[in-house]
Amino acid sequence: MSAVLGSPVAAGTIAPRRGMLLGMRGWAGVTIALAVVAVIVPIANLLVPAGSAFHLSEYAVQLIAKIMCYAMCALAMDLIWGYTGILSLGHGVFFALGGYAMGMYLMRQIGSDGQYRMPMPDFMVFLNWKQFPWHWALSDSFVAQMLLVVLAPGLLAFVFGFFAFRSRIKGVYFSIITQAMTYAMMLLFFRNETGFGGNNGFTDFKRILDVPLQTPSMRMLLFVITGCTLIAFFLMARAIVDSKFGRVLQAIRDAESRVMFTGYDPLRYKLAIWTLSAVMCGIAGALYVPQVGIINPSEMTPAASIEIAIWTAVGGRATLIGPIVGAFFVNGAKSWFTQAFPEIWLYALGAMFIAVTLFLPQGIVGLLRGPNGVVARLRRGLRKEAESVS
Amino acid sequence: MTVRAHLLLAWLVVLSGLSPAALALTTEQALAIAAGENDSRIEALNAAVARGDDRLPAFVQAMLDDEVKVAGDRVFIVHDGKSTDAASGAAAALPEGADDVTNNNRTRGALEAALAGLRVLSPDVGVRRGAVEELAKASLDESSLPLVEKAYAAETDPGLKRQLERMRATILVSSSDRSKRLAAAAELASSNQSAVASLLQERLAPDSESDAEVRIALQQALSSVRSRLAWGERLAVVFTGISLGSVLLLVALGLAITYGLMGVINMAHGELMMIGAYTTYVVQNLFRTYLPGVFDAYVLAAIPAAFLVSAGVGAVLERGVIRFLYGRPLETLLATWGISLVLQQAVRSTFGAQNVPVENPNWLSGGVEIMSNLVLPFNRIAIIAFAFIVLAGVALLIARTRFGLFIRGVTQNRRMASCVGVDTAKIDMLAFSFGAGIAGLGGVALSQIGNVGPDLGQSYIVDSFLVVVLGGVGQLAGTVVAGLGLGVLNKLLEGVAGAVLAKIAVLVFIVIFIQRKPSGLFAMKGRSAEA
Numbered sequence: 001m002s003a004v005l006g007s008p009v010a011a012g013t014i015a016p017r018r019g020m021l022l023g024m025r026g027w028a029g030v031t032i033a034l035a036v037v038a039v040i041v042p043i044a045n046l047l048v049p050a051g052s053a054f055h056l057s058e059y060a061v062q063l064i065a066k067i068m069c070y071a072m073c074a075l076a077m078d079l080i081w082g083y084t085g086i087l088s089l090g091h092g093v094f095f096a097l098g099g100y101a102m103g104m105y106l107m108r109q110i111g112s113d114g115q116y117r118m119p120m121p122d123f124m125v126f127l128n129w130k131q132f133p134w135h136w137a138l139s140d141s142f143v144a145q146m147l148l149v150v151l152a153p154g155l156l157a158f159v160f161g162f163f164a165f166r167s168r169i170k171g172v173y174f175s176i177i178t179q180a181m182t183y184a185m186m187l188l189f190f191r192n193e194t195g196f197g198g199n200n201g202f203t204d205f206k207r208i209l210d211v212p213l214q215t216p217s218m219r220m221l222l223f224v225i226t227g228c229t230l231i232a233f234f235l236m237a238r239a240i241v242d243s244k245f246g247r248v249l250q251a252i253r254d255a256e257s258r259v260m261f262t263g264y265d266p267l268r269y270k271l272a273i274w275t276l277s278a279v280m281c282g283i284a285g286a287l288y289v290p291q292v293g294i295i296n297p298s299e300m301t302p303a304a305s306i307e308i309a310i311w312t313a314v315g316g317r318a319t320l321i322g323p324i325v326g327a328f329f330v331n332g333a334k335s336w337f338t339q340a341f342p343e344i345w346l347y348a349l350g351a352m353f354i355a356v357t358l359f360l361p362q363g364i365v366g367l368l369r370g371p372n373g374v375v376a377r378l379r380r381g382l383r384k385e386a387e388s389v390s
Numbered sequence: 391m392t393v394r395a396h397l398l399l400a401w402l403v404v405l406s407g408l409s410p411a412a413l414a415l416t417t418e419q420a421l422a423i424a425a426g427e428n429d430s431r432i433e434a435l436n437a438a439v440a441r442g443d444d445r446l447p448a449f450v451q452a453m454l455d456d457e458v459k460v461a462g463d464r465v466f467i468v469h470d471g472k473s474t475d476a477a478s479g480a481a482a483a484l485p486e487g488a489d490d491v492t493n494n495n496r497t498r499g500a501l502e503a504a505l506a507g508l509r510v511l512s513p514d515v516g517v518r519r520g521a522v523e524e525l526a527k528a529s530l531d532e533s534s535l536p537l538v539e540k541a542y543a544a545e546t547d548p549g550l551k552r553q554l555e556r557m558r559a560t561i562l563v564s565s566s567d568r569s570k571r572l573a574a575a576a577e578l579a580s581s582n583q584s585a586v587a588s589l590l591q592e593r594l595a596p597d598s599e600s601d602a603e604v605r606i607a608l609q610q611a612l613s614s615v616r617s618r619l620a621w622g623e624r625l626a627v628v629f630t631g632i633s634l635g636s637v638l639l640l641v642a643l644g645l646a647i648t649y650g651l652m653g654v655i656n657m658a659h660g661e662l663m664m665i666g667a668y669t670t671y672v673v674q675n676l677f678r679t680y681l682p683g684v685f686d687a688y689v690l691a692a693i694p695a696a697f698l699v700s701a702g703v704g705a706v707l708e709r710g711v712i713r714f715l716y717g718r719p720l721e722t723l724l725a726t727w728g729i730s731l732v733l734q735q736a737v738r739s740t741f742g743a744q745n746v747p748v749e750n751p752n753w754l755s756g757g758v759e760i761m762s763n764l765v766l767p768f769n770r771i772a773i774i775a776f777a778f779i780v781l782a783g784v785a786l787l788i789a790r791t792r793f794g795l796f797i798r799g800v801t802q803n804r805r806m807a808s809c810v811g812v813d814t815a816k817i818d819m820l821a822f823s824f825g826a827g828i829a830g831l832g833g834v835a836l837s838q839i840g841n842v843g844p845d846l847g848q849s850y851i852v853d854s855f856l857v858v859v860l861g862g863v864g865q866l867a868g869t870v871v872a873g874l875g876l877g878v879l880n881k882l883l884e885g886v887a888g889a890v891l892a893k894i895a896v897l898v899f900i901v902i903f904i905q906r907k908p909s910g911l912f913a914m915k916g917r918s919a920e921a
Contacts, residue, residue: 184897346735353728
């Protein structure tokens with residue numbers, strides 16, 4: 001299987017970049033993004049009065065926060081798919097695992113304020129359980145659960161990836177096996193006996209670190225943390241892609257056999273980026289749950305995992321800004337469609353899948369960038385105009 | 391039921407004194423049965439049954455159907471507007487002012503029991519079998535022993551004879567004679583009925599059997615019956631496993647063509663099955679509206695219809711989307727996923743989000759009872775047979791026809807095939823739509839055993855891809871073994887661990903298996919293996 005992507009990376013970028021991660025414009029962009037996330041949005045939401053045109057509603061803040069979590073997943077997907085050429089149909093599982101780890105802690109934080117006024121979470125009372133199952137042993141500790149947010153998806157990905165990559169399962173085979181894993185995990189989490197609330201999952205969270213969750217300032221704090229994490233992930237991804245490690249990943253994508261013949265062991269590289277990618281999704285899930293207020297096994301459906309791939313594809317694979325753009329574009333469209341024309345949303349999503357693969361292999365960003373991109377063409381047009389005027 | 395059973399037994403008592411020579415039903419006898427006081431009518435009926443008569447069953451049946459009329463001293467049967475003389479059976483004009491014969495519940499019960507009693511000694515084996523089955527359901531005691539023995543002596547069919555013998559043993563096991571009880575226990579040991587197991591269990595209760603030796607015999611009989619019943623359960627598991635496997639096989643056969651031969655990951659395969667199932671639904675409704683007389687045949691009409699509709703949709707997909715994506719499997723996966731979303735929504739907009747009802751035709755409902763705890767439903771049997779017919783068809787088409795030769799040629803070496811004059815684009819389209827058509831056939835099968843709804847395809851797509859991957863790409867034999875094997879494995883594990891854990895275990899098994907043999911059960915060898 002040669003050139004999974006048809007080598008979308010422009011030829012000039014092969015040598016690792018030295019020194020600064022980004023150019024001047026890049027850093028300016030990051031600074032602006034940081035300012036928007038940490039200053040402008042909080043002001044627009046908390047300080048600007050509700051009637052003003054510059055006021056940002058609770059709903060909008062929550063939506064943006066949710067999409068930023070999705071964007072992290074898309075970024076993680078881009079590292080493994082766009083840069084390493086491995087399409088995972090299981091990233092939804094890692095996202096949900098992180099979410100469940102956070103959710104367990106939040107469930108314990110409810111304390112005795114649930115429907116049944118019991119010290120156990122409601123679903124356990126409902127199932128008539130007298131004590132916590134073993135995997136809930138450390139759920140009272142914030143630190144332990146935050147470790148679990150990283151460890152649960154990380155370990156699953158490591159073990160799964162180790163066996164899969166070791167037997168050189170590649171391409172579509174790997175995708176299908178990840179989908180089977182997703183399906184199995186979904187079935188497992190749908191069971192009441194698994195101890196994660198069955199098909200209702202976790203909801204009705206009240207507190208985090210003993211501080212009430214449903215206050216505007218708490219929401220804004222979580223929003224800022226999410227935004228900063230996304231920016232940090234972006235910078236980290238930039239560093240990885242530009243490093244020698246990242247170059248090897250791209251080489252694996254374009255010609256794995258040749259990488260092997262030159263003495264590299266693709267297993268280590270693939271396993272490392274695969275596990276890292278899973279952990280990123282887990283963290284995204286952990287940030288998602290307290291803000292959206294619910295986690296249930298529907299996050300683990302095969303469909304949810306495939307959607308992550310489409311965010312990345314729509315935005316543009318093998319670019320780092322692409323997945324973020326894609327996540328915002330697709331999810332923005334989704335929340336608009338499902339309100340305005342709920343019937344049409346699936347048509348639109350389906351059409352997006354088809355159109356992107358047929359006509360936009362490099363996504364929105366590819367449409368704008370590059371020698372034949374919209375930006376370049378506009379520039380040429382402006383130059384011509386200027387020449388004809390002079 | 392019990393009242394009827396007792397009347398039936400009473401009949402058997404009467405019959406046990408019966409002489410084999412058939413006598414003619416006379417007009418007087420017919421009149422005595424049809425008219426007069428209820429008591430005397432039943433008595434006359436009893437007497438007539440005891441004598442036995444070839445025309446009597448038809449007459450009793452006519453009485454039950456309220457088709458008998460009395461005029462003066464003659465009795466007539468009026469069936470479909472034609473009247474015949476009840477005694478001679480000759481056509482006879484019905485006189486003016488003939489009275490209807492009325493039956494109350496009592497005479498009706500007597501008539502029904504008479505009919506069943508006549509049947510147990512009927513020359514027709516099928517009729518006798520029905521009567522014996524009815525007898526077996528009744529609760530028997532020692533008073534009915536003579537007639538069971540009588541029927542046993544007269545019985546010629548070995549199966550029925552065995553059944554009657556066991557019935558006799560069932561009665562004797564609570565006999566007051568110790569040696570009879572012993573013999574009966576030995577006899578019952580060969581039974582495969584769960585009712586016998588519970589009877590033996592009852593007899594083993596502390597206060598019902600005191601003799602130690604008989605208790606041991608009963609215990610042995612019970613364990614042998616139980617082990618036989620356990621076999622029934624095991625066979626049932628194997629059957630449902632094969633049934634699931636044949637469904638997977640049907641689903642995977644289409645994929646074996648589109649993915650196995652053409653290398654196209656078609657995530658919309660499940661939706662093509664859904665289209666097949668909805669086509670079945672539409673054909674069913676058309677039959678119900680326009681051809682209600684031959685409604686049962688709608689499934690047969692649905693098979694080609696579903697094939698053509700799904701194949702048509704497949705051809706459009708291939709021309710419109712998939713042909714631009716050959717050689718880019720991951721892109722194909724995403725695009726076909728998009729197609730599946732569109733198709734699902736299209737069906738939802740057309741038929742509604744709810745499941746639609748698809749009825750089994752008469753000849754597919756019900757089942758064969760192999761053992762008391764092993765019933766094989768006809769629709770499942772039909773699907774197993776159907777799956778293998780489709781398999782044979784596909785195998786023949788790929789291996790023996792010119793079209794199949796072209797498909798194999800294009801698969802193995804596209805450029806060379808093109809050089810020798812094969813229209814590869816056309817073959818691509820035909821092969822893909824052929825695979826889609828097979829999916830449509832799978833949809834017809836699924837409509838007969840499960841719900842037909844917009845998400846029908848989703849529930850099978852993961853499984854069926856696993857079948858193809860497990861079987862090895864490009865291999866029909868691998869698909870067959872993997873499909874049936876996965877089906878049986880799944881059902882076996884279900885018995886041990888429950889449905890969800892079984893599924894998870896199967897998935898884990900597949901992941902591990904593919905570790906060991908990355909190219910499936912039947913790996914392709916040679917140059918095309920690394921392609």
